[in-house]
Amino acid sequence: MKTLVFLLLPLFTLSEVLNDFTQCSQYFLDDTAPVFKAPTGVSVKHICQCLWDEDDNKKFLYATLYSTTWKIPIYSAYWFGKESTGRCDVWYIEPQLDGENEPCMRPKGSKIKNNQAVSSDYKNSGYDKGHVYPVMHTYNHLAMLATSTLTNAAPQKSKFNKEDWKEHEKAVIKDLASCKKAYVVAGVAPDTTAAKVNNKITVSKFFWRATCCLNSNDVYIGKAYFGPNNNDKVEEKTVQELETLLKSYYEIKIFPSIPKKSKIPRNANPCN
Template identity: 55%
Template sequence: MSEVVDTFDKCKQFFLNNKAPVFTPEDVSLKYICQCLWDNKGQPIYLYATLYSTSLKIPVFSAYVYNRNKTIGRCDAWYIEPQLDVPSTTDQCMKSKGNNKHIGTNQALNSDYEKSGYDRGHLYPVLHTNNHLSMLATSTLTNAAPQDSDFNRNTWLKHEEAVINDLYSCDKEAYVVTGVVPDMDAPKLNNRVYVSKYYWRATCCQKGTQYTGMGYYGPDKKNEVKTLTIEDLNTKLQEFYRGPTPISIFNCQKPERKRARE
């Protein structure tokens, strides 16, 4: 259901101006994943992109393009990415419990969540998909992190619905990046998987002649979602992650023009 790659070149279309965020958390091992399904001819259909931490065993962010939503049914069969643990494998997808002794070395498994009290919190949520393939592709644990169940099912769900209402007025597709800030002090799931302290999201789209963006993160001290500018979200994330370089999710402005052919 995905490809572990060296760069996001194969799925750069899910980033504004084809440019991935400048995002290097400190002391985190990162893998680039082009999330996809495979057609009947064995060719990948790319659907979104994920930056995944094998040391935290949760994603850093998932990036996707939002188009006007229509109701999509949900499938809760969770998968994993075998290439994270067995790079030489030819398996293109695998059930979340795995069938290889190495599976789970670098990623979360379904068994980590059992009786944990945490939800598998989507970064690219089913609510923001608009076709059956995208819905299926979101059901991978590389697109989820342990999220407080009450926050996930209430406050964050209402936020995702509010984002749909905001992006409905976009004249064209919207670019969205959703990520997780790990709680470095909380007990890990199964002594392996870091839980989320904050979820965050950034959006950008064209409305009329303007390109507008918005940043969000939560829960705050009141268990709510805070709204802020993308620039302020960059600053907040830099504070959260304490990475070696400044964070820049994207510059929400008119997309760069393609160079004319010479």
């Protein structure tokens, strides 16, 4: 069955819906995922996003914590990439989130409706499908393809998506270009008071991003960014300031681990 799908759709997207991020922990600083506490009544799923490559090998490409209650990602974690890639907006869904016994994502599914968004939900909604892990931060062609999954997207005002947030994504590229390694966690905060998209998808109150860069002096440096989903300007913050801001929506410690390779005292967290 896997071979047939591969022949019909080369580089067909796959994800693993799991109880933790063990299979894709390499995308977190020191293999340690953020410490996250969901609000009461909010369910989340751990997704290791991956693809079958041309040799039919499974390649994990990033990690996503997804809320089946809000039907948007809480965050996606990834390595910052410097490669310039093209773009392919074939949007996929995750069958496993709705109980189907199929590991591979696919473009559509008749039973996909209860626990995740689908492309038709966004039609005439006034919102774009806003990438959390953006195409321009990907490090190879497979990663680029894997970003266009609805488990990595949240409702984003079109003007904000195409202007201020896009300029922010470009600025991050310049900021991280000289890093030996850069870990990024990017997500959204839910606006639970706003009308849902298609009476189903929780609107994003704001988009956020936190970066942890290992520079040429082997020192880790952390930064954070906050962008209201109403066309306001993107603000730079410390990671701690961002975590404090997020407490109104959920509790998260974005970089909970002290990096092993860092020229600072071990009792301080350089990316916080």
